[in-house]
Every structure is written in C-alpha cells, then in structure tokens.
Amino acid sequence: MTRVFLFLFFLLTFKCVNAQEPVADTIKYIITVEPKDALFYQRQAKRTKNPTTSLELLKKALSLRTLAQDENWVADVRVEMASSLFKTGNSKQAFSELLTAEKIYTASGNNVSKAEVMVQMARFYEKNALWKDAVKYYQAAHKLHETAQNNSDAANISLHLADIALIQNELTKATNDVSYAVKQYESLENKTGLALSYVKQAEIHRRRKQYKTGESLILNSALPFFRSTGYAAGRVGCFDVLGKIYFSQKRYSEAKWFFIQANTQARSLNDIEGIITSLINLGRVKTTIGDYNLAKRDFKEAQTLADRRNNLFLQANVKDAYAFLYDRMGNELGAENAAGLSAELTDSLNKYSNAQAESARTASVKLSESKKESKSATASSKADSFQIIKLIAAAILILVVILLVLKRIK
Structure with missing residues (x-):
C-alpha cells in the first residue's frame, strides 16, 4: 500500500514540474509602424487640444500632400486650420483659410462642404453681433442645404436665423424661420429639433403677450420631448422661458421657482x-x-x-x-x-466686434484681389500665347513665299 502512495506522489510531482517548464513561444508579434505621411499629421492635429500645435501639424500635413490627397482634402485641412486660428485669436487668417476652402469647394462642386464653411462664417459674425453678415452667410448655407435636400441641416440653420430675428425683435421673421424648422423636423420625426423650435415659439408668444399659448408649448410639448430624448441642456431653455413668461405676468413666485430650476439644471451641466x-x-x-x-x-x-x-x-x-x-x-x-x-x-x-469684422473684410478683399490678379495673369498669358502664334504663322507664310520664289527661279 505504501508503494502505491509513493508511486502516486512521484507521478503528481513529475507532472507539476513538467507544467512549470518553459514552453516555446510560437506567437508572432506584429508591430505596425504608422507611416508619417500627410494623413498621419492630420490625425495628430485632431488629437491635440493645443490650437498652436494643431496648426503646425496641419501645415506639415499640407507640405506632405501627395496625389492621393485631392483638392477637397486640401480644403478640409484649411477648414481645420481656420478652427485652430480662431482659437488662437487670429481671426483674420482664420477667415482667409475659410475663404480659400470655400473657393476650392466651389471649384470642385462640393456644395455640402461649402455650406458648412458658410455656416462657420455665419457663426463668426453671429458671435460678434454682426447680424447682417451672419444672416447673409446663414441664408447662403440654407439655400445650398435645401438644394441638396439636407432638410435637417436646413432646419438647424433656420433656428439660428430665428435667434437673430429675436435679438432684433423681428417677430414675424422669427415666426417664419421657426415654422420652416418645425415642418422639416416633423417630417424627420426629430423630437429634439421640434422641442428646440417650440421653445423659440414660446418666446415669440411671450413677447406678443400670448402667455397661455407660450406656457402650453413648453409644458405640453417642449419639456416632454426633451425628457423623452434625454436632452438635458434643452430643459435649461424651457425653464428660462417659463420664468420669463411668469415674470411678465408679475407671477413672481412661479418665475422665481423656474429660474431656480434653470440655475440648478445649468449647474448640473456645468x-x-x-x-x-x-x-x-x-x-x-x-x-x-x-x-x-x-x-x-x-x-x-x-x-x-x-x-x-x-x-x-x-x-x-x-x-x-x-x-x-x-x-x-x-x-x-x-x-x-x-x-x-x-x-x-x-x-x-x-469695438471688438468691429475689429473682428474688419479682419474678415480684409481677408475677403485680399482673396478678391488675388482672384483679379490671377485672372489678369491668365488674360496676359493668353495674349502672349496669341502673339507667339501670330509670329509663328507669319514666319511660316514668309517661308512658303521664299520657297515659291526659289521654285520659279529654277
């Protein structure tokens, strides 16, 4: 019996020792080295949070461009450069990059990307309270999206136009813009878009002293939609407009309560x-x-x-x-x-807004002058080419005449 136990003990010990012996590694590790080409630097620029670093990386990407990157890619990089330049405060150069991108998109027929550039220009002017220019670019972008049947983007732009109209207290214009947005969002079944539209409609009704209608829009339409979509930021606007509706009616306790709700929600969202x-x-x-x-x-x-x-x-x-x-x-x-x-x-x-507008105007003028110079150079080149052709034709004609004369003499 003792021999049996010893045999089992040695057998188990042998297996444990064998289990600890190193096994040859048959797995091959493949390390992929990412090529440092134009696309690499473009990706790096998107990853960094430092706008100055991002700008340098994008410039490097442009310098390494190959035939694989078409003109639309160049325009995309220009737009990304504009974003970084705006963050560094260089609005003049940023606007110049956007104008260059717009020119490229126009030449390639890329109207969707062109519309996005227009929106960025419009936001620049809107941020600086330059309403006329903001409206001009928003309307241009709206037309492009509408033509391309990008109904969601067109509706979003309409809400921006409504915001500007409300700032200028143009209630009829604001009503028309919001109504257009509602129609598009309804067809797309976009609850968040509809809720945002209802908040603006409620503000319009408040200014027209149609308090019950405005209150109903928020409580029965906007807030339920924001709750169902989980869009917490939208609720801040709802509480804000409700507070104003009650304040306008001298219902101060209710106004105070809803402004507290707006404050609480805003704090939770930072x-x-x-x-x-x-x-x-x-x-x-x-x-x-x-x-x-x-x-x-x-x-x-x-x-x-x-x-x-x-x-x-x-x-x-x-x-x-x-x-x-x-x-x-x-x-x-x-x-x-x-x-x-x-x-x-x-x-x-x-004064700051006017300085920003002047920067944008200067960039526009420079690009316009560049276009004129380009056209002038092209026209001059064509004229020179035509002159050379005339000289060659004259030389050939003279040569033919000489040959005919020599033939007669013989």
Missing part, C-alpha cells in the same frame, strides 16, 4: 453661461419683490463667473442688472455708476 443668465434673472425677480440682499448675492456670483470667462456681453448684462437693483434701492449714484460701466463694456464689445 453650463457657465446658463448659470450666469439664470442668476441675473433670479436677481431681477428678487429685486422686484424687495429681496435686495439676496439679489445682490446672485449678481455678485454672476459677476465673478462672467469675469472669469472674460465675456464682455455677460459682464455688461450683470452691470445692467446692478443698475436695476440700485435704482430700486434708491441709490442713484450706484445706479448711475453701474449703468455707466455697462455702457463702457457694451462699447468695448462693439
């Missing part, structure tokens, strides 16, 4: 501009009902956030809110100072 706007609205309600200290606290936080973002528009809005507060408190000097600061900030914003 939407700084949404937080600032809701704080200003909250402060205005509190000022109206006499809660001056609480209003001042809201404005102080809004001021801090606006200063951190160095946003002149929001800073001016906060100062304007302070002027409203001091006026209600009977502090004429404080109201005057706050109003003056708001005016100064607005003036600075206008």
Whole structure:
C-alpha cells in the first residue's frame, strides 16, 4: 500500500514540474509602424487640444500632400486650420483659410462642404453681433442645404436665423424661420429639433403677450420631448422661458421657482453661461419683490463667473442688472455708476466686434484681389500665347513665299 502512495506522489510531482517548464513561444508579434505621411499629421492635429500645435501639424500635413490627397482634402485641412486660428485669436487668417476652402469647394462642386464653411462664417459674425453678415452667410448655407435636400441641416440653420430675428425683435421673421424648422423636423420625426423650435415659439408668444399659448408649448410639448430624448441642456431653455413668461405676468413666485430650476439644471451641466443668465434673472425677480440682499448675492456670483470667462456681453448684462437693483434701492449714484460701466463694456464689445469684422473684410478683399490678379495673369498669358502664334504663322507664310520664289527661279 505504501508503494502505491509513493508511486502516486512521484507521478503528481513529475507532472507539476513538467507544467512549470518553459514552453516555446510560437506567437508572432506584429508591430505596425504608422507611416508619417500627410494623413498621419492630420490625425495628430485632431488629437491635440493645443490650437498652436494643431496648426503646425496641419501645415506639415499640407507640405506632405501627395496625389492621393485631392483638392477637397486640401480644403478640409484649411477648414481645420481656420478652427485652430480662431482659437488662437487670429481671426483674420482664420477667415482667409475659410475663404480659400470655400473657393476650392466651389471649384470642385462640393456644395455640402461649402455650406458648412458658410455656416462657420455665419457663426463668426453671429458671435460678434454682426447680424447682417451672419444672416447673409446663414441664408447662403440654407439655400445650398435645401438644394441638396439636407432638410435637417436646413432646419438647424433656420433656428439660428430665428435667434437673430429675436435679438432684433423681428417677430414675424422669427415666426417664419421657426415654422420652416418645425415642418422639416416633423417630417424627420426629430423630437429634439421640434422641442428646440417650440421653445423659440414660446418666446415669440411671450413677447406678443400670448402667455397661455407660450406656457402650453413648453409644458405640453417642449419639456416632454426633451425628457423623452434625454436632452438635458434643452430643459435649461424651457425653464428660462417659463420664468420669463411668469415674470411678465408679475407671477413672481412661479418665475422665481423656474429660474431656480434653470440655475440648478445649468449647474448640473456645468453650463457657465446658463448659470450666469439664470442668476441675473433670479436677481431681477428678487429685486422686484424687495429681496435686495439676496439679489445682490446672485449678481455678485454672476459677476465673478462672467469675469472669469472674460465675456464682455455677460459682464455688461450683470452691470445692467446692478443698475436695476440700485435704482430700486434708491441709490442713484450706484445706479448711475453701474449703468455707466455697462455702457463702457457694451462699447468695448462693439469695438471688438468691429475689429473682428474688419479682419474678415480684409481677408475677403485680399482673396478678391488675388482672384483679379490671377485672372489678369491668365488674360496676359493668353495674349502672349496669341502673339507667339501670330509670329509663328507669319514666319511660316514668309517661308512658303521664299520657297515659291526659289521654285520659279529654277
């Protein structure tokens, strides 16, 4: 019996030792080295968050372009360069890159990409409160998308046009733009697009003092759609418009509640501009009902956030809110100072916007002059070619005459 146990012990020990012996590795490891060509540098540019680095990588990509990259690829890179240039504050060169890209897309017949360039130009002007130019480029992009039957993109642009119309208080224009968007979104069954449209329609109704209609649109249409699609950012706009609807009707408790909801939702999304706007609205309600200290606290936080973002528009809005507060408190000097600061900030914003517009205009003029020079050079080249042809023809004619004369002499 002892021998049997010993045999089993040695057998198990032998197997364990064998199991520990190294096994030859038969797996072949293949390391793929990514070629550092134009596409490599383009990909690297997209990965980096530093706009200056991105710009250098894109320039490198252009320098390594081969026949595999067509003109549309070049235009795509130009658009990416424009994005980086805008981030570095070089709007003049950025706009120049967009204009170059637009020219290439036009030549290749790529209207979809051309429309996207138009949208970027429009957003540039919209951001700088240059409404006329923004509308011009949005409408051009809208026409291209409509022709290509890109209904979703066309509807999105219509909402931007509606925003501009609302800023200028052109309610009929805003109504038409939103109605177009609603029609397109309905055909596409796009609930988020519809909800965004309903929020704008509610604001139009508020301004027309059609409060019940506006309230119903938010509560019965926009909010349910945003909930079903999970688009939390859209709810901030819903609460904001509802707060304004109730504030316009002097229903201050309800207005305050919805502005608090807008503030809470904005904080959960880290939407700084949404937080600032809701704080200003909250402060205005509190000022109206006499809660001056609480209003001042809201404005102080809004001021801090606006200063951190160095946003002149929001800073001016906060100062304007302070002027409203001091006026209600009977502090004429404080109201005057706050109003003056708001005016100064607005003036600075206008000067900045005008400088941006001048940069864009300069870029446009340069490209236009370049086109004229190109056409002039082409025309001159054609004229030179025609002159050479005339000289060659004359020389041939003279040669023929000489040959005929020599033949007769013989």
